[in-house]
Amino acid sequence: MGQIEEAKPSCLNILTYHRELLVSRLRSIQCILDNLLSCGFVCEEDVEIVQQTVTKTDQVRKILELVQCKGEEACEYLIYIIYKVCDAYIDLQPWLKEINYNPSSDVMLMGVVNTDPISRYYEKMRHEMSQDTCFIMSYGQREETRLEELYTGTLMELLNDCNESLGFLESLDTLLGDHAVFNPQGEITYVMGDAGVGKSIFLQKLQNLWSKKELQTDAIFFFKFRCRMFSLFKDTEQISLRELLFKHNCSPDHDPDNEVFDYILRFPEKVLFTFDGFDEIQIKDLMNIAEVVSPEVKAHPLQLLISLLCGKLLKGSKKVLTARTGTEIQSRVIRKKVALRGFSQAHLRTYIDLHFKEQEHRELVSVQLDACPHLCGLCSTPLFCWIVFNSFRHLHTMHDSFHLPETCITLTDIFLLLAEVFLSRSALPAPSLLKKSTRCASETFKAGLRSLAAFARLALQGMERGSFIWSQEEMSACGLTEEDLSLGFLRPVSECDASGSPATFEVLHITLQSFLAAFALVLDEQAPARSILKFFVECRKKRTPSCLPFDFCVSGSSKSSEKNPFATNEHLQFTNLFLCGLLSKAHIGLMEHLVSPVLLKKKRALLKSCLSTGVISHLYGLPHYDGEDGRKVHVLPNFLWMLRCIFETGSKDIAQMTAKGITADFIKLGYCNVSSGDCTALNFVLQHCHKPLGFDMDNNNISDYGVKQLKPSFCKMTVVRLSVNHLSDSSIEVLAEELCKHKVVEILGLYNNHITDVGAKLVAQIIEECPKLRVVKIGKNQITNVGGRYLANAIQKSTSIFDVGMWGNSIGDEGAEAFAGVLRHHPSLTNLSLSANGITSQGGKCLSEALKENNVLRIFWLVQNELTDDAAPHFAELVQANTGLIHLWLISNQFTVEGIQQLAEALTHNTALKEICVKGNQLSEEEEKQFVAEKRLRFH
Numbered sequence: 043m044g045q046i047e048e049a050k051p052s053c054l055n056i057l058t059y060h061r062e063l064l065v066s067r068l069r070s071i072q073c074i075l076d077n078l079l080s081c082g083f084v085c086e087e088d089v090e091i092v093q094q095t096v097t098k099t100d101q102v103r104k105i106l107e108l109v110q111c112k113g114e115e116a117c118e119y120l121i122y123i124i125y126k127v128c129d130a131y132i133d134l135q136p137w138l139k140e141i142n143y144n145p146s147s148d149v150m151l152m153g154v155v156n157t158d159p160i161s162r163y164y165e166k167m168r169h170e171m172s173q174d175t176c177f178i179m180s181y182g183q184r185e186e187t188r189l190e191e192l193y194t195g196t197l198m199e200l201l202n203d204c205n206e207s208l209g210f211l212e213s214l215d216t217l218l219g220d221h222a223v224f225n226p227q228g229e230i231t232y233v234m235g236d237a238g239v240g241k242s243i244f245l246q247k248l249q250n251l252w253s254k255k256e257l258q259t260d261a262i263f264f265f266k267f268r269c270r271m272f273s274l275f276k277d278t279e280q281i282s283l284r285e286l287l288f289k290h291n292c293s294p295d296h297d298p299d300n301e302v303f304d305y306i307l308r309f310p311e312k313v314l315f316t317f318d319g320f321d322e323i324q325i326k327d328l329m330n331i332a333e334v335v336s337p338e339v340k341a342h343p344l345q346l347l348i349s350l351l352c353g354k355l356l357k358g359s360k361k362v363l364t365a366r367t368g369t370e371i372q373s374r375v376i377r378k379k380v381a382l383r384g385f386s387q388a389h390l391r392t393y394i395d396l397h398f399k400e401q402e403h404r405e406l407v408s409v410q411l412d413a414c415p416h417l418c419g420l421c422s423t424p425l426f427c428w429i430v431f432n433s434f435r436h437l438h439t440m441h442d443s444f445h446l447p448e449t450c451i452t453l454t455d456i457f458l459l460l461a462e463v464f465l466s467r468s469a470l471p472a473p474s475l476l477k478k479s480t481r482c483a484s485e486t487f488k489a490g491l492r493s494l495a496a497f498a499r500l501a502l503q504g505m506e507r508g509s510f511i512w513s514q515e516e517m518s519a520c521g522l523t524e525e526d527l528s529l530g531f532l533r534p535v536s537e538c539d540a541s542g543s544p545a546t547f548e549v550l551h552i553t554l555q556s557f558l559a560a561f562a563l564v565l566d567e568q569a570p571a572r573s574i575l576k577f578f579v580e581c582r583k584k585r586t587p588s589c590l591p592f593d594f595c596v597s598g599s600s601k602s603s604e605k606n607p608f609a610t611n612e613h614l615q616f617t618n619l620f621l622c623g624l625l626s627k628a629h630i631g632l633m634e635h636l637v638s639p640v641l642l643k644k645k646r647a648l649l650k651s652c653l654s655t656g657v658i659s660h661l662y663g664l665p666h667y668d669g670e671d672g673r674k675v676h677v678l679p680n681f682l683w684m685l686r687c688i689f690e691t692g693s694k695d696i697a698q699m700t701a702k703g704i705t706a707d708f709i710k711l712g713y714c715n716v717s718s719g720d721c722t723a724l725n726f727v728l729q730h731c732h733k734p735l736g737f738d739m740d741n742n743n744i745s746d747y748g749v750k751q752l753k754p755s756f757c758k759m760t761v762v763r764l765s766v767n768h769l770s771d772s773s774i775e776v777l778a779e780e781l782c783k784h785k786v787v788e789i790l791g792l793y794n795n796h797i798t799d800v801g802a803k804l805v806a807q808i809i810e811e812c813p814k815l816r817v818v819k820i821g822k823n824q825i826t827n828v829g830g831r832y833l834a835n836a837i838q839k840s841t842s843i844f845d846v847g848m849w850g851n852s853i854g855d856e857g858a859e860a861f862a863g864v865l866r867h868h869p870s871l872t873n874l875s876l877s878a879n880g881i882t883s884q885g886g887k888c889l890s891e892a893l894k895e896n897n898v899l900r901i902f903w904l905v906q907n908e909l910t911d912d913a914a915p916h917f918a919e920l921v922q923a924n925t926g927l928i929h930l931w932l933i934s935n936q937f938t939v940e941g942i943q944q945l946a947e948a949l950t951h952n953t954a955l956k957e958i959c960v961k962g963n964q965l966s967e968e969e970e971k972q973f974v975a976e977k978r979l980r981f982h
């Protein structure tokens with residue numbers, strides 16, 4: 043060992059030899075001086091001399107002289123400092139490698155303290171981030187819940203740029219990894235989701251993981267922003283990037299030479315940003331948003347934000363951006379997309395256990411949830427779940443008995459519960475006197491009316507002006523007192539004024555602001571009654587949400603400037619929805635205690651007439667087109683809001699009228715962001731529809747709860763398309779029961795769900811018992827040979843079925859054998875896909891032999907299986923013998939040139955077959971060229 047060390051070049055020589063490089067690259071001199079001083083290699087006077095030297099390079103020269111004078115040990119220690127504090131001396135790390143530096147055992151006994159500003163800043167940032175993120179928002183400001191005690195995983199679906207699923211993100215700490223990146227040039231990880239689905243908490247958890255070094259990333263700086271804060275700046279305000287970063291996040295200490303900012307500019311890839319709520323950004327005049335390309339230039343904060351997001355500033359930095367679903371952002375800046383889908387059943391169970399410490403409460407809540415799938419559907423949105431559970435806990439402790447509302451609970455009910463809990467606080471007796479009482483919601487609301495009205499006024503003003511944050515003065519002007527603040531509706535926004543008290547406040551959650559704004563519209567006795575409809579008018583006027591802010595900044599396009607302050611108008615839609623709920627028949631009893639009955643009646647009548655005319659004109663205005671299966675209509679997202687509002691009113695009349703207005707035979711609701719909760723609203727209208735209807739609900743977030751809600755409507759559905767909707771076997775149970783009872787279904791689409799062999803058996807039952815069923819798509823599920831057999835047996839018995847899609851299961855050769863039975867004599871099957879099912883040549887042989895006897899099948903898909911040349915003679919025979927087949931798909935198997943040769947020869951004997959697609963087999967480009975003469979053998 044000693045010999046090896048002796049053989050090393052001396053550190054003194056190294057410093058002499060590399061002096062020039064060190065002089066130009068060594069920074070963070072203070073850290074070197076601090077360590078040399080504390081180890082006694084230099085004295086205070088030496089330090090002063092160095093510090094008095096004017097230029098950085100001269101300071102380094104002085105240090106080198108000093109340590110070289112002190113000898114080998116001091117020189118080695120200097121190199122060791124560079125080695126240990128690698129973040130600060132990042133530029134010299136390649137040099138250490140080049141000189142093959144390995145610290146000696148002696149020097150390793152010496153301590154190195156990291157006093158470098160960059161490292162100190164990094165530590166400070168972690169510390170502050172950890173403090174800022176360890177608590178989760180809880181009721182009022184009274185209790186504090188630790189994030190780790192309540193945070194529950196949610197469904198985090200990865201999407202590609204066409205919003206197609208790429209599976210689920212298993213664990214949040216891998217978010218920034220390369221998995222599911224569809225655009226490596228993009229720098230933004232875009233996280234989207236509906237109101238209250240947990241986008242902010244997702245970021246909080248991410249920040250918390252980073253602060254504990256548990257996030258898989260090499261980012262050493264983390265800046266977090268809430269987009270709504272950018273609305274607080276005056277139009278004329280100009281700040282620099284440095285101010286934006288350091289004033290609105292953590293600022294570096296003892297950094298006279300701006301080393302931290304310099305480092306950020308030099309190594310942007312070491313910086314991670316999170317921007318929460320892009321949909322909340324107000325852009326008053328898009329035309330004036332100009333890009334900022336220099337980090338030194340002062341600009342409006344919004345310009346800085348947009349320039350950061352577009353990569354004009356700090357190019358290469360990592361960014362996570364959240365926004366409500368529907369806020370589209372150009373794919374070219376997006377690296378990866380995640381859609382938050384809320385709690386699954388299993389998550390909900392975990393959340394119950396975390397939320398309720400008492401076993402009695404856990405059981406009570408579980409039983410009540412199990413009895414009400416609609417409530418479960420609502421509770422799959424974490425915000426609503428949080429409100430329901432907190433209200434349950436509070437009201438259960440306060441009152442003799444409290445149960446969760448059972449059937450037909452609406453969102454308005456949920457937010458009324460929250461308001462009741464908040465208001466009941468002002469009437470709380472001292473804890474020692476706390477005695478269980480009988481619950482009387484109207485009394486609580488009456489007693490708290492003054493405060494409620496003041497909060498509601500504030501919320502409405504905010505909605506009208508498009509602001510979510512208020513100053514103390516604005517709050518007082520609305521009549522809010524100090525005492526009111528403790529109720530819990532508002533919470534302080536982080537910044538404090540000079541006296542240390544919070545300078546600004548916001549509503550606990552933006553959806554609660556929408557609710558309060560709706561309350562203000564109902565309570566207001568001064569404004570003309572018609573003004574309750576103002577947001578309906580506004581929402582109708584507005585165009586579909588688009589990616590305007592980003593359109594502008596990314597492509598520089600000059601779309602017309604729009605007065606619309608928001609990228610989406612969801613919070614206005616929510617206000618309308620709550621208005622419908624508050625003015626519904628179900629809540630007259632409560633509202634009459636708060637508003638004059640005459641005015642209430644007038645407002646109810648106005649709303650009803652507005653909804654009725656709105657529904658008619660909306661349905662009339664939808665784009666209809668005539669297809670093979672009758673008249674089709676593709677609804678727009680507003681249709682869903684309309685349904686939600688109708689459900690919230692609980693009005694049978696309006697539901698009936700809407701059902702009557704549906705003139706199409708086929709409704710396309712694909713990619714409309716339909717959630718399980720929406721299915722109750724859909725069902726509410728559909729129950730008044732008396733004619734058969736086709737429904738395409740593919741690519742939504744319906745889940746098992748939603749299917750349960752749609753149960754009464756399946757009797758009239760001729761087309762049931764529920765592909766890509768997170769359905770498990772329990773949904774198929776509901777479908778089997780209903781579809782077999784009514785026997786009207788013709789098309790069943792269940793592609794890309796979580797169906798296993800258990801569900802496949804139920805689908806087989808549907809196939810057997812529904813005589814009109816023509817098309818079944820059940821690809822990309824989890825069906826094995828067992829399920830494959832059930833399905834094959836059922837299809838064999840069906841005389842109506844002509845199109846079966848089984849792509850992407852794992853039925854293997856045994857399943858293929860069962861389908862060979864189907865192919866042998868099936869009278870009607872014309873299109874069959876068994877692609878991506880792990881079928882080898884053995885299965886291929888069975889299938890091709892069976893198909894020789896069938897001249898009905900037209901299209902046969904066997905893409906992405908494991909067919910080799912062993913299967914080629916059988917397929918060649920098939921091609922020669924069969925005259926029914928028009929397309930044979932054998933893409934991405936393992937045929938070589940010999941196998942393909944056999945197919946090519948056989949093809950010359952068959953004139954009916956239009957093409958055999960053999961792209962992606964094991965042929966070189968040269969080999970493929972041999973077959974150019976046979977044009978029907980396709981390699982592209």
Ligand SMILES: Nc1ncnc2c1ncn2[C@@H]1O[C@H](COP(=O)(O)OP(=O)(O)OP(=O)(O)O)[C@@H](O)[C@H]1O
Pocket residue numbers: 178179192193194195196235236237238239240241242243244319365366424425426428551552553
């Ligand atoms: N993963 C989670 N675990 C536990 N609770 C959660 C989780 N996600 C959200 N919540 C609860 O739901 C509430 C609302 O979540 P959050 O504010 O993150 O929603 P959001 O998607 O940002 O909503 P919006 O788009 O309306 O701003 C949180 O305050 C928290 O109580």
